[in-house]
Every structure is written in C-alpha cells, then in structure tokens.
Amino acid sequence: MAKNDVMNKKTVSKQNMKTPAFLLLEFGSETPLYQQIRDQIVLAIAEGHLHDESPLPATRQVASDFGINFHTVNKAYDLLRREGFVTLTRKKGCFVRRATERDFRRIEDWGERMRTLLAEGVARGLAEDKMVKFCKATLSLFPHLEIPANAK
Amino acid sequence: MAKNDVMNKKTVSKQNMKTPAFLLLEFGSETPLYQQIRDQIVLAIAEGHLHDESPLPATRQVASDFGINFHTVNKAYDLLRREGFVTLTRKKGCFVRRATERDFRRIEDWGERMRTLLAEGVARGLAEDKMVKFCKATLSLFPHLEIPANAK
DNA sequence: CTACTGTTCTATAATAAATAGAACAATAAG
DNA sequence: CTTATTGTTCTATTTATTATAGAACAGTAG
Numbered sequence: 001m002a003k004n005d006v007m008n009k010k011t012v013s014k015q016n017m018k019t020p021a022f023l024l025l026e027f028g029s030e031t032p033l034y035q036q037i038r039d040q041i042v043l044a045i046a047e048g049h050l051h052d053e054s055p056l057p058a059t060r061q062v063a064s065d066f067g068i069n070f071h072t073v074n075k076a077y078d079l080l081r082r083e084g085f086v087t088l089t090r091k092k093g094c095f096v097r098r099a100t101e102r103d104f105r106r107i108e109d110w111g112e113r114m115r116t117l118l119a120e121g122v123a124r125g126l127a128e129d130k131m132v133k134f135c136k137a138t139l140s141l142f143p144h145l146e147i148p149a150n151a152k
Numbered sequence: 153m154a155k156n157d158v159m160n161k162k163t164v165s166k167q168n169m170k171t172p173a174f175l176l177l178e179f180g181s182e183t184p185l186y187q188q189i190r191d192q193i194v195l196a197i198a199e200g201h202l203h204d205e206s207p208l209p210a211t212r213q214v215a216s217d218f219g220i221n222f223h224t225v226n227k228a229y230d231l232l233r234r235e236g237f238v239t240l241t242r243k244k245g246c247f248v249r250r251a252t253e254r255d256f257r258r259i260e261d262w263g264e265r266m267r268t269l270l271a272e273g274v275a276r277g278l279a280e281d282k283m284v285k286f287c288k289a290t291l292s293l294f295p296h297l298e299i300p301a302n303a304k
Numbered sequence: 305c306t307a308c309t310g311t312t313c314t315a316t317a318a319t320a321a322a323t324a325g326a327a328c329a330a331t332a333a334g
Numbered sequence: 335c336t337t338a339t340t341g342t343t344c345t346a347t348t349t350a351t352t353a354t355a356g357a358a359c360a361g362t363a364g
Contacts, residue, residue: 032352039268046271058309069354074310085275090310091362099276107276114269115290116191119198120262123237124251128291135287138267139280184321210340221323226341242341243331 017057019065022049033068037076042085045096048143056086056094169209171217174201185220189228194237197248200295208238208246 022044025036044050059077063070077094080086084099121131174196177188196202211229215222229246232238236251273283 034352042275043268043271046274060309071355072353075352077310088310089362090360091308091364093309110269110272110276111286111290114287116195117262117266117269118287118290119195119294122198122291122294123194124259124262128294128296131291132284132287134263135266135270135284138263138270139274139283142271142274142280144280186321212340223324224322227321229341240341241331242329243333243339245340 017055017061019057019062020044020049022047023062025066025068033072034075034079037062037073038079038083041076041080045085046142050096052096052098054096056096058093169207169213171209171214172196172201174199175214177218177220185224186227186231189214189225190231190235193228193232197237198294202248204248204250206248208248210245 023037023040025033027033029036031039041050041056050056056077057065059073060070062073077086077088080094081088085097087095087097089095118131122128175189175192177185179185181188183191193202193208202208208229209217211225212222214225229238229240232246233240237249238246239249240246270283274280
C-alpha cells in the first residue's frame, strides 16, 4: 500500500493525454534517452502520426509513464524546440510545429551526416544502387504530406 | 629550447609515415575525437584515398601530429578493427582491410540510422526526390571501386 | 484564484571522453 | 640475438555528459 495517494485524477493532465504509442524507449541502448525521445518524435512527424499543431503530452506525464525523470523529457523537448520542430508555451504545453527549411540552419550538418553514412556503405562495399533503392523504399513508406499553401 | 631532444629521426616511424592529409580534426566539435578519426578514415576508404591493405600511421604518430593523446587514436583504431575496417598487428601496425557485408553485423543499424536521417528530412519538409538526388550526387563523387574477384 | 505547464536553479551519482604514464608483447629489421 | 617499433594492457586522473532529484518560479487557460 505504498503508492496509495497516487493515481488520483491529478496525475493525468493536459486533456488526460496519455503518452503516444509511437514512443518506445530502449533502456539498454547506448543512445541517450533524451536523444531517443527526440528521434522518435521526429520519426512520428515524418510518418504522419504527428501533424502541425499536434499536442504532445506534458514532460511530467511522459516521464511518469516511462518511470524516468521529467528533466530528461524536458531536455528532449528543449532540443526539439531549438531545432524548430515544436513550440513550447507554459500551461498549453508542447505542440508540433511545421519546421521549415528556414529553421534548418543545420542543413549542412544533415548533408554531412548523410555523406558520412553513405561513405560507410561504400566502404562496406554496398552497391550504390542498392543504397539508393533502400532510401527510396524507406521514403516511400512515409506518407506524402501536402505542404499547405499558407506556408511562408 | 624546451623541445630540443625531440625531432630526432626517432620521432618518425613506420616507413617515416606522416599523418595523411585527409585526417582533419575539429576540436570545437561535439563529436568525440575518436569518432571523428573513425569517420574520416571510413570516408577516406570510400573516397579511394585508402585501399585494401593501405597502411595507416602509427597511433603515436597521429597523436603527436595533432597534439592529442595516443590512447584516443588507439580507441579509434580499435573501433575500426571491431567494425572490420582495419587489421591491427604489432610492429606492422594498422592496415586497411576490405570490409565485407559479412562483417557488417550492424547493417540493420545502418538502415536504422539511414531511416532516422531520412525521417528528419521528411519532417523538415525536404522533398523526397531532392533527398534521393542528393544521395545520388553524393555517391557519384565516390570512385566506383572494382570489387576484386578473389573476394570471398 | 487554481491548476497545469514549461522554466530555472542547485545538487548528486553514474558513465563516457580524454589525458597521462608505465610496462608488456609480438615481430620486422639489422 | 638484439633492437626498435608498434599495438596492447593496466592504473589513474580530469573533465564533460547523462540522468536523477527536489525545489521554486512564471506564465496562462479555465
């Protein structure tokens, strides 16, 4: 009877929002938890599970669901904000934001990371057309989103 | 006249091998030094600057040229060995090895990293065909290596 | 006002990265 | 055989990152 006064309606918050199913943490991984959270949210955006202005659960909620510290979630959200993927406001919380190329100051970094990854494939002897094929196949699994006309 | 007894012929080693020009370290980067060394050697293999059985300078030589500790270089070399990119033997030193797909136990990991990177592009609103085009253009800059027939 | 949310602050422990020095072990070369 | 080179192994220290923890602050929707 240790955790008795928990599980009131106070623990749920932000329209009783549960942590989405696409968020899965691998605790044994060498990838930091905050990085995993960040990557999976970006992936969820690409997969269409999250759209522009989609709400994300509160940091304390996610932390509670995974049994981790809310500061870890906060770090992921803050990173997403600095990258332009979400907006953060108090009380309202965390919302997905349509990141534009304008925000993408690290597009050179993206290209560099892609180049490093492709080089690794080449150094492995992977055929170039196979890699391109893999990229096309992977991209085809993402829904083809319509860019709204009011995007500026 | 502090470093006077240095710069003898003793400091140079392994056929008087200098650190190759393709190795450049960015000290301000958030990428660890050993990871940078690893990435650039893989890149050099893909770019054809290093071939099968190409020699790499000794760990102490690279460390000396960059003013870093040789343990850091050792860590990079050991990582490359575990990934199958080089062979390490005492006295002979470090040599590039033709890594096969058989060594590539982390090919799923490669695909996962590629997926994460492509998803980031999609989430940014980058056009899919532009990304594919970028990959093709990047790959075309790598020399098209002939896989020797005696590869088993 | 109240409750919820992100924000900021300090603090601690665990892990990783980088440095440092010493010694060991295999082996090519003389 | 001897020597020098090179990777390997060991302990140790410093610094940075990661994750946790608790407390308090500050907007803001209801």
